Amino acid sequence: MIRHLASLIAVQARTPDEERRGRILVTLSLGVVAILLTIGIVLTLFQPTLSRFINLGLATLVFATAAWLGRKGFVTAGSYVLIVVSGIGALSGMFLNPNSPFNIFYLPLSVLLASVLLRPHQIWVVLGLALAALGGVVISLPSSQRAMIALDLAAAHVTVLLTVSALITFIGARSLATALDEARGLRQQAEEANRRLAELNADLERRVAERTAALEQLTVEQQATMAQLQAALAAQQRLNQQIINLSAPMIPINDETLVTPIIGQLDQTRIQQLLQAALTTIEQTNARVLVIDVTGVAIIDSHAAAGLLQVAQAARLMGAVTVLAGIRPEVAQTLVSLGADLSAIRTAATLQAALAMRS
Incomplete structure (x- = not known):
């Protein structure tokens, strides 16, 4: 039902103010049409005459026309139709009932209609038309009739009433128009703020998407x-293992003999590597002779000598004899000067001599 009513009073307007006034015009016109088609017909049936039916039909047609004009966007034209008809209705009473001046007191209705249907400045136009029509009606009547019903006094009161009504309604309509303009301005500002906010949100989403893509x-x-x-770490670990293996390689000569040549400096790290490699290989091969060739070692200090002795003792515990081969003269002199005790290790001048000792 609400949707049907909304579609019934829909207006083809160019501005919000025109749409507001058009809705009022359509609502008033359709309301009057509904009253004419219900109460008006009932009242006419009590005294059915041709003139009454004609007047009822004309009034219904006029108000329906005003509603149609309002729906099509001709709000000002439809409003003037409604205002003029109300003014004619108020002034025509002077001719239909010339013995009473009270019909003209309905004339301010045209000003009230103008306050809700027209722009504020047009209220003065309606006031001028109403006063001109009132003056024309008063002048058109004979002076004797005017004096009999005190029409001049009534017209003066109506003039004051029209002027005051126009002033009051103008102030109210002007205030309403100003408030509506301010509301439209605030609405436009809100829409602009919402648009900017939407743009900022879109820009933020774009930046977040870009940052997310960059992070990904x-x-x-x-x-x-x-x-x-x-x-690279795995390769380095493999290289380190290869270096370890190369730093103390275990070369099997036969089922019982292992030869490990040592080249370079014999520090504590290499001694530990030698010890670990020797014990592991002896366990795996069940070797009985471990030949350590130190021909490539330039210097053997007391720490290195103690380390070699530790390797020999550990190999002996696993059932292998250690032979130290390739001790050069300068190395031998160094060991003697240091007082290193290598009596627990068998020695040979060369690797061939060491292997010959076992053969």
Whole structure:
């Protein structure tokens, strides 16, 4: 029902103010039409005459026309139709009932209609038309008739009433128009703020999407870098293991003999590597002779000598004899000067001599 009523009073307007006035015009006109088609017909049936039916039909047609004009966007034209008809209705009473001046007191209705249907400045136009029509009616009547019903006094009162009504309604309509203009301005500001907010949100979403894409790309790059680092670490670990294996290689000569050549500096780290490799290989191969070739070692200090003795003692516990081969003269002199005790280790001048000792 509400949707049907809304569609019934819909107006084709160019501005919000015109739409507001058009809705009022359509609502008033259709309301009067409804009254004429119900109460008007009932009252006419009590005294059915042709003139009454004609007047009822004409009034219904006029108000329906005003409603149609309002729906089509001709709000000012439809409003003047409604105002003029109300003015004619008030002034025509002077001719239909010339013995009473009270009909003209309905003339301010035209000003009241103008206050809700027209722009504020047009109220003065309606006031001028109403006063001109009132003056014309008063002048058109004989002076004797005017004096009999005190029409001049009544017209003066109506003139004051019309003027005051026009002033009051103008102030009210002007205030309403100003308030509506301010409301429209605030609405436009709100819409502009909403538009800017939407633009900011869209820009923020775009930036967030860009940052998210950049972070995702950075994450992918970091994962690729991490994978490369892990691969490099694994390669480094394999290289380190190879270096360890090369720093103290265990070379099987036969089922019972292992040879490990040592080249370079014999520090504590290499001694530990030598010890670990020797014990592991002896366990795996069940070797009985471990030949340590130190031909490539330039210096053997007391710490290195103690480390070699530790390797020999550990190998002996696993059932293998340790032979130290390739001690050069300067190394031998250093060991003697340091007082290193290598009596627990068998020695040989060369690797061939060490292998010959076992053969």
